[in-house]
Amino acid sequence: MSVPSPASPAPGAAASPPASGRAVRPPDQLRGALIVARFSLRESLRRRVFVVVGLLTVVFLALYGLATWQAFKAAEDFTGATEAGVEAETVVGATLAGLAMFAILFLGTILAVFLTLGAVRGDAERGLLQPLLVRPLSRRTLLLGRWVGATSVCAPYVMLVALGAFALTWALGGWWPDRLVTPLLGLALGVAIVAALSLAGSIALAATANGIAVFMLFGAGLTAGLLGQIAEAIGSDSLDDIARIATWALPFEALYQAGLAELTADTVGFTRLAIDLGPFGGAQSGGAGLWVWSLAYLGAVGAAAVAAFARRDL
Amino acid sequence: MPEALSVTGLHKAYGSVQALRGVDLELGGGELFGLLGPNGAGKSTLVKIACGLVRPSAGAVRVCGFAAGSGAAHAALGYLAELFRFPDWCTADELLGLHQELAGSGGGRAERDDLLELVELGYARDRRVGAMSKGMQQRLGLAQALVGAPQLLLLDEPTSALDPAGRHMVRSLLERLRERGMSVLLNSHLLSEVELVCDRVAIIDGGAVVAAGTPAELSRPGGVEVETAAGLRTFAAATREEAPRIVRELVAAGEDVYGVRVLTSTLEDAYLEAVGRTPAQPAPAMPEAAR
Numbered sequence: 001m002s003v004p005s006p007a008s009p010a011p012g013a014a015a016s017p018p019a020s021g022r023a024v025r026p027p028d029q030l031r032g033a034l035i036v037a038r039f040s041l042r043e044s045l046r047r048r049v050f051v052v053v054g055l056l057t058v059v060f061l062a063l064y065g066l067a068t069w070q071a072f073k074a075a076e077d078f079t080g081a082t083e084a085g086v087e088a089e090t091v092v093g094a095t096l097a098g099l100a101m102f103a104i105l106f107l108g109t110i111l112a113v114f115l116t117l118g119a120v121r122g123d124a125e126r127g128l129l130q131p132l133l134v135r136p137l138s139r140r141t142l143l144l145g146r147w148v149g150a151t152s153v154c155a156p157y158v159m160l161v162a163l164g165a166f167a168l169t170w171a172l173g174g175w176w177p178d179r180l181v182t183p184l185l186g187l188a189l190g191v192a193i194v195a196a197l198s199l200a201g202s203i204a205l206a207a208t209a210n211g212i213a214v215f216m217l218f219g220a221g222l223t224a225g226l227l228g229q230i231a232e233a234i235g236s237d238s239l240d241d242i243a244r245i246a247t248w249a250l251p252f253e254a255l256y257q258a259g260l261a262e263l264t265a266d267t268v269g270f271t272r273l274a275i276d277l278g279p280f281g282g283a284q285s286g287g288a289g290l291w292v293w294s295l296a297y298l299g300a301v302g303a304a305a306v307a308a309f310a311r312r313d314l
Numbered sequence: 315m316p317e318a319l320s321v322t323g324l325h326k327a328y329g330s331v332q333a334l335r336g337v338d339l340e341l342g343g344g345e346l347f348g349l350l351g352p353n354g355a356g357k358s359t360l361v362k363i364a365c366g367l368v369r370p371s372a373g374a375v376r377v378c379g380f381a382a383g384s385g386a387a388h389a390a391l392g393y394l395a396e397l398f399r400f401p402d403w404c405t406a407d408e409l410l411g412l413h414q415e416l417a418g419s420g421g422g423r424a425e426r427d428d429l430l431e432l433v434e435l436g437y438a439r440d441r442r443v444g445a446m447s448k449g450m451q452q453r454l455g456l457a458q459a460l461v462g463a464p465q466l467l468l469l470d471e472p473t474s475a476l477d478p479a480g481r482h483m484v485r486s487l488l489e490r491l492r493e494r495g496m497s498v499l500l501n502s503h504l505l506s507e508v509e510l511v512c513d514r515v516a517i518i519d520g521g522a523v524v525a526a527g528t529p530a531e532l533s534r535p536g537g538v539e540v541e542t543a544a545g546l547r548t549f550a551a552a553t554r555e556e557a558p559r560i561v562r563e564l565v566a567a568g569e570d571v572y573g574v575r576v577l578t579s580t581l582e583d584a585y586l587e588a589v590g591r592t593p594a595q596p597a598p599a600m601p602e603a604a605r
Contacts, residue, residue, distance in 0.1 A: 313362075
């Protein structure tokens with residue numbers, strides 16, 4: 001049964017000037033994404049995310065500083081290393097910085113996941129998403145905005161905290177990384193990828209399931225990194241290949257490994273050997289190819305997320 | 315000028331479940347259209363397809379001439395979902411500000427203030443959503459839907475959380491919007507509400523339109539009831555015009571007549587009949603002034 005419209009307009013429609021249909025100028029895609037990102041940032045601010053994260057980061061850096069101070073103090077008594085041609089301060093500094101990068105990547109991942117884990121399905125189930133998507137705002141723009149919002153928090157966060165940890169290492173032990181920019185950018189791009197994975201996961205998975213899935217992926221990446229270190233220690237090419245493929249499949253780990261390698265890029269001799277035998281030794285720089293791959297990976301995750309979101313009924 | 319909403323041969327299946335089975339519907343400019351139906355009839359699915367939130371399996375929906383889901387269609391409509399939530403941390407003013415930005419409305423503070431006054435929330439401009447009652451949030455939802463003065467307003471159960479005064483406010487608001495030329499699709503379970511404000515009504519059941527027309531067209535004469543000394547006598551086939559003749563004949567026959575009521579079926583009766591449930595009894599005709 002069809003319901004046609006009446007032939008004549010409804011009373012009043014033609015008699016009075018319509019207030020409806022006032023000219024509006026919807027924002028373009030980029031501006032729409034920035035509006036969403038800004039709103040996400042404001043939400044983080046209002047929910048005191050930054051206060052909590054800031055306080056806990058201060059606690060983290062304080063503990064790191066304490067550990068660094070104690071480690072360098074202990075290294076002063078380790079005269080045997082110097083006699084063997086190993087620069088103890090470099091080994092301690094590089095190991096501590098590696099530990100810091102590991103912890104910071106983990107903190108950045110937590111932040112990225114919690115800012116995005118319920119961005120689509122979770123928000124849709126709560127009825128938060130529908131009013132926004134009925135605006136002239138494409139789903140692609142919404143995803144982009146949410147990713148920009150999360151990344152603009154996580155990426156500067158990991159870079160600043162890593163910089164703070166390196167500064168503490170230098171102030172308390174006199175050690176400074178051989179390269180600075182690459183490790184910082186590696187961490188930043190790494191959390192940007194985690195945010196993208198979490199955002200993509202939020203399209204299909206409920207918030208809790210998505211959070212678990214992303215953390216399991218993160219754990220898989222770390223395991224791949226450890227496999228690489230074991231492969232380096234025992235000289236297994238097969239294991240090394242497996243580890244390399246796995247870390248490139250989860251490039252946040254490959255970027256972290258590349259950052260680790262860059263910390264001591266200019267270190268040679270017995271000191272190099274001592275670092276390689278340590279818990280954060282054996283990391284391999286991915287070269288320019290890793291950056292290209294990581295950006296392509298990010299784009300592919302984004303494209304897959306957009307395609308999946310476009311097909312989703314809300 | 316294109317129809318505010320044009321639905322043609324609309325089908326939607328969620329897996330093996332057919333939510334809509336070939337719905338055709340048109341909504342003209344300045345028209346207030348009621349959508350009725352039992353739970354699961356497909357009303358919300360239809361509205362969501364018009365909003366671009368759900369993809370149709372077949373058929374076409376156009377909003378003011380634009381394909382549903384397109385940017386132009388979104389720019390022309392306002393929507394209040396049945397189940398919605400706004401971020402509890404932001405204020406009423408901030409929420410409307412966000413929607414102004416997303417809609418590209420240049421109305422600024424004046425528009426936000428007007429909309430809040432329109433839904434009687436002017437006093438709660440700086441109140442956080444989380445500190446509002448459900449009814450206040452629903453009124454804020456209405457204000458949100460009106461940001462940018464859309465040509466078509468899609469309201470899915472807009473009064474479900476409102477008290478009688480709030481419902482009256484919404485009815486009054488809808489009538490004013492109609493006077494200004496805004497088209498409204500009202501999806502509601504409250505038949506009396508739909509009967510009071512809607513120009514036309516469609517009843518959906520099992521994903522198909524099973525009855526449509528003006529509320530008056532859907533309501534049918536139910537006879538004439540006469541109260542006499544012998545009790546109530548019902549002339550089921552009689553119309554309003556026949557009531558004086560019936561009274562004359564009864565008086566002529568020596569009956570004492572104490573009261574006469576013209577019976578008519580209500581929209582509720584029509585609804586129950588359309589969805590396959592028999593109405594109990596025709597109710598007395600509603601006084602004209604109450605319509």
